[in-house]
Amino acid sequence: MSANEYLRAQKLGEKRYQAAVAKNEYPYLPVLDEIISPSDTVGEVNLGLQTISLDRVVGTATAARTTAFASNFMPILDYHTEFGMKWAALCESHIEEGIHDPIKVYEYMNKFYVVEGNKRVSVLKYFGADSVPAMVTRKIPRRTDSLENKIYFEFIDFHKQTGINYVYFSQLGGYDKLREFIGITKDAVFTEDERLDFNSAHLAFEKAYLAKKGNEELTITVDDAMLVFLNVYGYEALKNMTTSQVKDSVDKVWNEIVLTNEKKDKTVLPKLDPVEPKKSILDRVIKPSGPSNLKVAFVYDKSPANSVWTYSHELGRMDMENKLGDSVDSRTFCNVDTPAKLTECLGRLVDEKYDVIFTTGPEMLPEALKTAVLHPEIKILNCSLSLANSHVRTYYARMYEVKFLTGMIAGSLCADGQIGYVADYPIFGTTANINAFAIGARMVNPRAKIYLQWTKVKNADPQKFFERNGITYISDRDMIMPDDASRNFGLYHYDQNGEVVNLAMPFYNWGAFYERILRSILEGNWKQEEKNETSNAISYWWGMSAGIVDVICSKHLPAGTQKLISVMTNLIREGAITPFSGKLTSQNGIVRNEDDGAMLHEDILKMDWLAENVVGMLPTEDDLVDEAKTVVALQGIDTPESLELKSVPEVK
Structure with missing residues (x-):
């Protein structure tokens, strides 16, 4: 039986070997001694006995055994060699009683290279094992400005604190975000119970993620994806989910995970100007119809009386209502200035069955996203320049x-x-x-x-x-507030008497934006716009050409200056x-x-x-x-x- 297992493993090795040769890649195990020189490291640390992920075991420490394996650790030597016989014997032992003796490895840049135990790793990988006990020695690299190096030193700090060695991110700041979700500071002690809880939660997410991912090519790590998941559901919720609940929840945030991958690999650009949805012949024959009336909420972190930003949005809301009339019923919710208040407010809006919710500050985006994922029947927008959200559309102005x-x-x-x-x-x-x-x-x-x-x-x-x-x-x-008589807004000048002379005022015309967005929903074009996008994320970044921003000039300006600004305004609007x-x-x-x-x-x-x-x-x-x-x-x-x-x- 073990001979047959070896021959199957050998075929897997030969297949990987041939594929590597065809791509002009090194076909054997990577060798740590050939990857780094003594000058690349500043020392070693004995980490003792650890359980390590076999996915992170990528090569061998020295060249002695490298040509016995393909790069996937599968054997490629003939079965009738001493190596083949030993591999088969080890395979039989694993089937009967399991492999328990720890291997010996070097860890470098969060990857493991085998010093002793290559055949044990090969057998375990062949049988699909997740992990292996190992005596680990860390080779510490010199600090550099490379992204990989900086992430690695963030990993070292996290590993020292938690004892967790299987979490890795592709971008800086991931470990701090994970600490935030877990609810620990950098200097907090991570207990054994907390480590076991995290291991269980991480494993549940990883299995659901990999099952959903299948053969889809994503360059983000499992843990990059888990941050997206935790941003919506939270760590405590993940710990208490059943296997099926984790799977269902991953399905719901999958578009957000894919967009995170797209954002990492390429720039996701916002829509710079309003465009009419592209319609197929069928769309033209069957005219889409939207709701006859919309229940719309505007959520503000302050009140229009004490915030220029909120006041500008409130002016836009009122302008939109005047233009859309009875087809829109809008309400404002002011002073929603903490995450707890926002969670409560959005929950109320869900219960009261609002159709559209505008959250008017970037700090509201995380809670808005959570609500949007759980309640896809509601259209939620957020005023920010965030680009990687499929459930929440974002909008901003090119001021x-x-x-x-x-x-x-x-x-x-x-x-x-x-x-x-x-x-x-x-x-x-x-x-x-x-x-x-x-x-x-x-x-x-x-x-x-x-x-x-x-x-x-x-x-x-x-x-x-x-x-x-x-x-x-x-x-x-940018503008005056209703409850503040100060003339210190826009562009102004203190004259010789110390009096303020207002010269020009930037102007947000949010009403034009709100009217266009809500009209597209009423006309049934909301989903159509998504179909016409290459990415599931839609972000609006409109400017003067769309009438979203403008400048109001004072009569105090000289005629020549007014003429100059008029000419330049037209050139900007035309894109010249x-x-x-x-x-x-x-x-x-x-x-x-x-x-x-x-x-x-x-x-x-x-x-x-x-x-x-x-x-x-x-x-x-x-x-x-x-x-x-x-x-x-x-x-x-x-x-x-x-x-x-x-x-x-x-x-x-």
Whole structure:
């Protein structure tokens, strides 16, 4: 019997060998001694006896036995050799009583290379075993700037803390996210009971995930996928699920998992302008019909009276209602400013059978996604620049186009070129706004410098800074709030008497967006739009061409400036000009865009640098006030060390 098992295993080895040769790949086991040199490591650590995943056992430590196996650890030598006889004997022993003696391995970069026990690994892999006991010695690599190296050192910290050696991510930050879901800090002690609970939950997810995945090619790891799952269901829920419940739950979030894979492998771009759904001949014959009336909820984290952002959305809601009339019944839910309140609010909206829910802040996305997965009958949208969600559509406005225009106004009017700019959260979109303003100012005034101040930074006082430095032209919050009589909004100037003179105001026309989206649902085109997309994720990032943003100019502007802005506005709407074109250089002298074209939209989305004429830096998490950290954790840009917030120099 063991002879037959060897011959079957040999066929598997020969098949892998031939496939590797055909692809011009190395056909034998990888050899650790040939992969690394002594200078690649800084030491070794004896980790003792551990249970290791056979999937992570990928090669042998030395070249002594490598040619006896194909790269899948299946044997390729003839059965009538000493090697073949020993393999068959070991196979028979495994069938009768199992293999219990630990092998000996080196661990390097979370992969295992066998020092002793190659045949044991081969037999166990042949029979489909999941794990093997092993005496493990870790070879510690030198630290480098490579992504793989940085992830590995995150793994080392997690392994030291938890004793778990089978979790691995393809992106940085995965272990911190997993700690957050589990509910532990980096310095917490992970007990044996907690380790057993995690092992059981992880195994249940892994089996369901691999069964669903089948032969589908995904480059994310099992644990990347598990983070997507935990983001919806939570760790405690996973621990308490039955096998069938885990399987059903994986099915429900599968599109989110696939989108995570797509986001890793390629840039998922938002829709830049409204387009009419493409319709087949059948669609034209059978006109889709939607509901006659929609029950719509708008969820705000603050109230329109005390938040410019909320006020702009409330104006849009009222404008939409005026245009759609009785076909829409909308309600607002204000001051939903904690995850607990949002969970309660969304649960209420589900119970009350709302058709559409607009969540108007990026911090609301996780809870919105959970609700959308569990209640696919409800259409849920979130106002953010998140792109990888199939259950929640996201939307945002290209405000940088308007900031570019207000920058031109400031540059043309400010004689000394010293201009202030007030920003709030360092999130996607904000950096593009700052840079577009700076580029616009320099276009008409080569001496223009933009002094950047943040309102969500500890001990921030932008107005005091501007006053102390004699900066009188300032770009501030986008619009006035109903309960605040201050004229410090939009672009303004302090005159000789210290009075505020408003010059221009960026304007969000959310009503145009809400009307178009709800009308598409009423006309039965919501699903049609999904059919016309190559990705299941739909994100809207509309600008001036769609009428979503605009600039309102004051009568205080000189006629020539008004004419210039009118011409530039039309050019932007027509797509003839964009703020981010031609040679663009950041503060540290790096050229971010060449002379010969416009910057790609994916590069604008990911913008993590400041233009060379901006004086100021991007704040890190430690710089922020507590209320800002949740928003920045979800939508914040990655702040390079060279751009960390430092004190802004005084005006010279």
